[in-house]
Amino acid sequence: xxxNILSAIILVWLCSCKKYLDVxxxxxxxxxxxFTLRTSAEKYLFTCYSYMxxxxxxxxxxxxxxxDEVWYDDPIHDVDxxxxxxxxxxxxxxxxxxxxxxxxxxxxxxxxxxRDCNTFLDNIGKVRELREYERERWIAExxxxxxxxxxxxxxxxxxxxxxxxxxxxxxxxxxxxVYREPVDSCISYIVQLLNEAAASEYLxxxxxxxxxxxxxxxxxxxxLSLKAKVLVTxxxxxxxxxxxxxxxKDNKGRVLFPASFNVEKWALAAQSCKEVIDFCHNNGxxxxxxxxxxxxKLNDIMQRQLDIRAAVTDKQNNTEVIWPNTNSVADDMQxxxxxxxxxxxxxxxxKGIIAPTLKMVEMFYTKNGVPITEDKTxxxxxxxxxxxxxxxxxxxxxxxxxxxxLHFDREPRFYADIAFDRAIWFGNWINNYNSxxxxxxxxxxAGELASRRGISNYSVTGYWVKKTVNxxxxxxxxxxxxxxxxxxxxxxxxxxxxxxLYAEALNEVSGYSAAATIWINKVRERAGLLSxxxxxxxxxxxxxxxxxxxxxxxxxxxxxxxELAFEGQRYxxxxxxxxxxxxxxxxIKGWDITQVAAPAYYKEVLLFNxxxxxxxxxWPIENGEMIINKNLVQNPGW
Numbered sequence: 001x002x003x004n005i006l007s008a009i010i011l012v013w014l015c016s017c018k019k020y021l022d023v024x025x026x027x028x029x030x031x032x033x034x035f036t037l038r039t040s041a042e043k044y045l046f047t048c049y050s051y052m053x054x055x056x057x058x059x060x061x062x063x064x065x066x067x068d069e070v071w072y073d074d075p076i077h078d079v080d081x082x083x084x085x086x087x088x089x090x091x092x093x094x095x096x097x098x099x100x101x102x103x104x105x106x107x108x109x110x111x112x113x114x115r116d117c118n119t120f121l122d123n124i125g126k127v128r129e130l131r132e133y134e135r136e137r138w139i140a141e142x143x144x145x146x147x148x149x150x151x152x153x154x155x156x157x158x159x160x161x162x163x164x165x166x167x168x169x170x171x172x173x174x175x176x177x178v179y180r181e182p183v184d185s186c187i188s189y190i191v192q193l194l195n196e197a198a199a200s201e202y203l204x205x206x207x208x209x210x211x212x213x214x215x216x217x218x219x220x221x222x223x224l225s226l227k228a229k230v231l232v233t234x235x236x237x238x239x240x241x242x243x244x245x246x247x248x249k250d251n252k253g254r255v256l257f258p259a260s261f262n263v264e265k266w267a268l269a270a271q272s273c274k275e276v277i278d279f280c281h282n283n284g285x286x287x288x289x290x291x292x293x294x295x296x297k298l299n300d301i302m303q304r305q306l307d308i309r310a311a312v313t314d315k316q317n318n319t320e321v322i323w324p325n326t327n328s329v330a331d332d333m334q335x336x337x338x339x340x341x342x343x344x345x346x347x348x349x350x351k352g353i354i355a356p357t358l359k360m361v362e363m364f365y366t367k368n369g370v371p372i373t374e375d376k377t378x379x380x381x382x383x384x385x386x387x388x389x390x391x392x393x394x395x396x397x398x399x400x401x402x403x404x405x406l407h408f409d410r411e412p413r414f415y416a417d418i419a420f421d422r423a424i425w426f427g428n429w430i431n432n433y434n435s436x437x438x439x440x441x442x443x444x445x446a447g448e449l450a451s452r453r454g455i456s457n458y459s460v461t462g463y464w465v466k467k468t469v470n471x472x473x474x475x476x477x478x479x480x481x482x483x484x485x486x487x488x489x490x491x492x493x494x495x496x497x498x499x500x501l502y503a504e505a506l507n508e509v510s511g512y513s514a515a516a517t518i519w520i521n522k523v524r525e526r527a528g529l530l531s532x533x534x535x536x537x538x539x540x541x542x543x544x545x546x547x548x549x550x551x552x553x554x555x556x557x558x559x560x561x562x563e564l565a566f567e568g569q570r571y572x573x574x575x576x577x578x579x580x581x582x583x584x585x586x587x588i589k590g591w592d593i594t595q596v597a598a599p600a601y602y603k604e605v606l607l608f609n610x611x612x613x614x615x616x617x618x619w620p621i622e623n624g625e626m627i628i629n630k631n632l633v634q635n636p637g638w
Contacts, residue, residue, distance in 0.1 A: 035123040038130055045138050048120055048145050049217075049327060051113030053100075053152065055568055056328035056490030058336055058354060060106055062086070062098050062156075063568030067580075070354050070465070070566070071588050071607055077456035078353055079336070082106040087584075089611045093620040093638045100156055102622055110149040111163065117146040118166040133202045140200035141218040144226070147193035151230055154186050155572055158245070158618045158635065159256040162189050177631040182256050187234040194227040205283045216326025216489060221283060224276035225322050225493045231272045232501045235265035235508065236576035238617060250633050266508040273502035277495075280322060285495050287311070287526045288320035297434040301395040301412075302426050304528050306471060308416035311496070311526075312567065313470040315488045320496065324489035331487045334473055337465040339450035341425045341440040342432075344479015352450060354468075355459035356418055356566070358589040358604070361406065363561055364414035368539040369529035371558065376541050378409060386598055389422070398422050398441040402598045412528045417467040417565055421445060421591070421601065425466070429475045446596045460607060461590025467566050496523045496563055504556045511549035520556065523563055575617055584612035613637065 034044045054060040058079065064070065065083035072079055082097050082105055091097055096105060103109020120142050124135060153160045161178040162185065181189075197203065198220055205220045233239065241261025248256045290306035292298070298306065311320050313330070339352035362383075366375040373380055383406040389397035396415050397403055401422040419425055421444035427433055432440050444450040444462055452458035470488055475481035499519040506516035521531040529535065532555060537543050545551035557577060561570055574580040588608040595601040615637025626632050 031119060031123065035126045038127055041124060041127045041130070041138075044116075044120055045142065048113065048117050048142050051108050051110055051116070051145075051149060052325060052327040053108050054328040055325065055492065056330040056333060058333050059083075060328075061568045063571040064566070066098075067571035067574060068357055068584055068586075068588060068610060069360050069570055071357050071461055071590070072353065072355065073458075073460040074608075078351065080106060086616075087610065088608065089613075089616075091616065091619060093623050093634070096620050096622050098156075098619070099622055100153060102625060104622075110153055113149050114146055114163045115166055117142050117149070118163065121146075122166065136200050137202040137204075140197040140203040140223075143193045143197040144218045144223050147190045147197070147230075148226060150186070150190050150193075151226070151233075154190070155233065155575070156619045157621065158239070159183055159248075160186060161632075162186060164189070177629050179250050179252065179254075179631045180256060180633060182254060182258075183234070183239050184258055187230060187239075190230050191227060194223055194230070198223045198227070205279075206285070216324060221276070221280055221285070222323045222493070224272075224279055225498060228269065228272040228276045228498060228501060229493070231265070231269040232505060233572075233576050235269045235505065237578040238576045240265050242578065244614060244617075245636065248633070248636060251631060256633075263509060266505050270502060270505035270509055273498060273505055277498055277502060280495060280498070284319065285322060286319045287495060287522060288314065288318055289526070290314070291317050293433075295433055296427070297436055299395065299435045302435045304412045305416040305426065307526060308413050309467055309469075310471055311494065312467060312491050313472075313488045320494045321489075321491040322494060322498075323492040325492045326489040328490045329487040330468060330470075330490055331485060334469045334485055334487075335481060337468045338428060338481070339419060339425075339442050339444065339459065339464045340479065341442055341449065342429050342475075342479070343449070344475060344477070346476070346478045346480035348482035349475060349479035350481055351457045352459050352464055353457065354465050355461040355590065356463040356465055357461055357607075358463075358591075359586065360565065361414075361418060361420070361463060363558065363565070364418075365411040365529065365562065366539075367409045367411055369411060369524060369532075369535035370540045372406075372410075374540045374542060374545075377539060379405065384602060384604070386602065395424055395435065395439075398424060401441070404602050411562075413562055413565075417465065419464040419466050421450075421462055427471045428469055428473055428481070430477055444593065445598070445601050446594055452593055458593065459590075460593070462593050462601075463590070465566050491567065496526075497560075497569070499523055500556060500560050500563065504553075504560075507549060507552045507556060512547050512552050516552065517546065520559055523559065527563070578617070580612050580617065581614055584610055586610060 034040045058064055062083045066086040072084055076084060086097050098107045099105045100107035100110050103112060121139060124138060159180040159182055162181045167175055203220050207214050207219055240258065242257055245257035246259060250256060288311035290303060290310045336351050337354045338350035340350050362372060366372055366378045368375055368377065372378055385405050386402050387405050387408055388402050389399050391399050393399065397407060403422045407420055419442050421442055423442045424439050425442060426439055429440055442450050470486045472486040473481060474484045476484060499522055503516045503519040506513065517532045524531065532546050536546050546555055560573055574583055587606055588610055589604050590607055591601055592603045592605050618635040620638035621632060621634055626634055
C-alpha cells in the first residue's frame, strides 16, 4: 500500500513538473533533432526571439495602456481591455492581467522563453556544421534574450527566481521548488549575462539598411543600451533603499529588497550610460533629423515636427533608434491613432480610438520650454478660454477657427505628437504634403468628420496621437489608409532615451551640473527649445529650479514624459521613480465630445477617477503558482 501511494505521488509530480520554472522541456527527442543541423538550430534561435513582448501592438504593450497617457470609452470597443484594466485598478491575484510569469491574459510566457534560451545554450555546441563566429554570435544573442526576459519580469514582479540552468526531468522535487532571489542578486545576474553577450567579438556593433534581413537581431549597441536601462532601474527609488519592502522575506528568512539607499548604484548607472552613448556615437548613431522627401514641401515648422514625429517611425534613414524590434511592427497602431481628417467612407480608414488624456496635453511645455504652470508669460488660469487662430497660427491650428487657449503657444513636440479639434494634420492623406497649400485639419465636434458616429471609431477625450502614425502612411481619396500603410519596427530604445537616463544618473550622483544638462539640452535643441538654463532663467516663475538636485530631477522626469510620450515608457518610469501612487491617483478628463458648438464642446468631462495603491508597484504572482511552489512568497498587499 505504501508503494502505491509513493508511486502515485511520483506520477503526480512528473505530470506537473512542467509547471515549475526551470525543468527542461520534456520533448527531448525533438530537442536533439533541433541541434543536428544548422537550419534547425537557427529555427530554435528564432524561437528564443519569439517570446519578445509585442510592444508595437497597442493591445499588447503593457506600458502603453496601463498608465494615464491614453484612455478609452467604457465599455471599450475594438481594443483588448487587459492592460487598460490595470490602469483602471482591476489587477487580480486569482487571474492576473498580463500574466508574464506563466503566460496568460495577454502575457507572454517569459519563463518558458528563458527555458528555451537555456536549452539553446546547452545544446548549440552539438551543431557540427556551424562555424565558430556564427556559434559565438548566436550564443551572445541568446544570452541577451535571457537577460531581457529576466529584466522584463523583474520590472513587473520585483525579486524573481533566476533560471540559470534547466533542471533535468529526474530532479528531486525539492530542487524544482525555486525561490525568489533578492533584488541585488537579480540585477547582478542580468548584468552578468549582458556583459558576457557584449564581450563577444562576433556580435555586430550595429545593423544597417532596411534591406538587411537581420534587422531586429541583437547588436552590441542594443546589449549596452539595455545594460544602462537595467542599472538605472536598479538605482531608482523603487529598488534602491525602498523601506516599503523592508519586511519582504522568503521562507529562508532572506530579505529580498536592499535595506538602505546606495548612491554608488547611480554612479554605476551613469558609467554604463556614458559607455553606451560613446559607443553609439562612435558607430554613427545620432539624434534623428528628417532628411526630406521629394514629394513633400516643408517649411521650417513642418520640418521641425517631422524631426520629432519620424524619429520614432522612420525605418529608412533612422540614426536614432538603437533597438528596432522587428518582432513587433506598428501597423494597426497607426489606424487606431489617427482621426478621419477628410471625407472617406472606406472601412479600412482611420479609427482614431487611442485617445491621449487632458493630463498628458497639459504635460507638454509652452513654446518657451517650461511647464504651463510655471511660464510667467503664459496665462495658465485662462487655458480653457476660447481663442480664434490668427494667420501666424495656421501651421498649428486652422486659421479663423476657435479652440481653447491651452492649444496655443505650445512647444513643437506638442504639435508633432498630439492632434486636437481644429489642429492642422500634415501628411497621411493624398494631397496633404505641401505646407504652401491649405492643409487638412481635425474637425471633431458632434456631427463632424472626426466625431463620434457610433459605438466605436472615435476619441473619448477629443485628442489623438500623431506620433505613432508614420508620415509615409497615406490614405487614398476614399480614406483607405490600410492599403497605404507603411509599418515600422517598434522603437524599444532610442538615443534620446539614453541621453535623458544619463542626465538623470548624473544628477542623482552630484546634483546640477552642466555635464548633466548638456544631455537634456541636446534633446531640447532637436525639439526647438532653449536650454534648461536659459528657459528657466528667462521664463519660469521659479528661475533657480534647475540648480537643485530636486528641481532638476523634476525637470528630467517631465522631459522624459514629454520626449518619450506614447512609446510605452511612462508607466515603467513612474514605477521606478516611486511616484505612481501620486501621479496615477488623479482624475482622467477629456472634452465633451457630444457637443456641436465650441463653448459647449470645450467643457471638461470626468472620464474616470484613477486609483493606484502601493501594492500596484509590484504585480501579483498568480495564486495557482503560489499553490504549486510553496517556496514562493507573494508580493505585499496581494
